[in-house]
Amino acid sequence: MKILVPVDGSPASMNAVEKALEIAKKYGFSMKIISSVSFDKVPRYRRNEKLWQQVDSGLPETMMTEEDEIAIQLKKRAADLLESIPREFDFTGVELEKELLFGDPYEKILETAKNGKFDLIVMGNRGFSKIKRFFVGSVTQRVISEAPCPVLVIHAEAEEE
Template identity: 35%
Template sequence: MPRKDAEEYLGGLGGAQMIRRILHATDFSPASQAAFKKAVELAKQNRAELVVLHVMSPVVYTTGEGYMSPKMYDELAASTRAWANGQLDRQLRKAKAAGVRARGLLLEGLAHDQIVRAAKSQRADLVVIGTHGRSGLAKFFVGSVAGRVVSAAPCPVLTVRGK
């Protein structure tokens, strides 16, 4: 898979490439926290706007023993949305405390697809995303959101491995 080397993009053009908007995609995991710190650092260095994106997986409505009433489904979806908004708000406060212009974006769907769409619609100059560093069978079965974003994004993607 071809890799868009964001570090080279950032430093190898002698400052000719302006970064006005950075999209940070997060799942609030430790890997995403490391990527968030890097995104804030880059936004501050470039005086860029930071868009913090979280993509919620759709709540699966099932039947049979796992039946969930429409009311319960709506309550679960609202609760999940409220939790995600709270997490986004917390990250936005941290970014703003660091002197970065930041705003949040909450979408629902397949993570890699929505991240690529958001990179286009938000006109991101750079996407910063965490990676869990899976390899072998784990990567084969689970897949890699970061890898899919790298292949399809309209701009460079900086992947940050979680600690």
């Protein structure tokens, strides 16, 4: 059995890792932790996976644009997050896989769940108020409505508004 855990660094997503790990240890599941980088605010990289894969491949600083620097930081932050999780939690006895993805988070979560034939998605809810969730929309809401498997949503303390 396989659990998919999308993370974004929020307290709710870290609580989701903790809960998924508890389930995996209890029932012998394997886990895959993913983080998806979306460059929607960096026009040069928007929807260009080839550029994204090359973003930190050693461009000379003199050739880097501000967009390149932003993209590098976004990718580095997500990679650092994935690397930090095994240091923060005890995965002894649990098969763990990590993957950094490019694209809209909800699309990548659904695509990974479907293609990987996952049995459960455990993810955080960012703690937005009901009004904000209505207007802003939510990755969690979209995943719940379209997931090919059950979704367990883990809450964090409500964030300041």
